[in-house]
């Protein structure tokens with residue numbers, strides 16, 4: 090793990106601001122979702138990138154009943170339903 094040398098204090102609600110330079114470097118924009126991981130005694134923050142529920146592909150996604158499915162998987166499902 091690489092240290093950034095940045096130390097930040099939590100506010101009274103436990104919030105922390107991710108420094109602008111880090112957000113810029115990792116292409117994190119306002120309102121992006123951040124996934125929180127725990128690794129031993131460390132907290133790892135990662136930009137949440139959702140993908141197809143079947144193959145994790147993040148291209149050509151369609152939202153169906155609150156789940157993301159890629160066009161390729163839809164095609165495969167349709168084909169196997171027709172057999």
Ligand SMILES: [Zn+2]
Nearest residue numbers: 141144159162
């Ligand atoms: Zn898929």
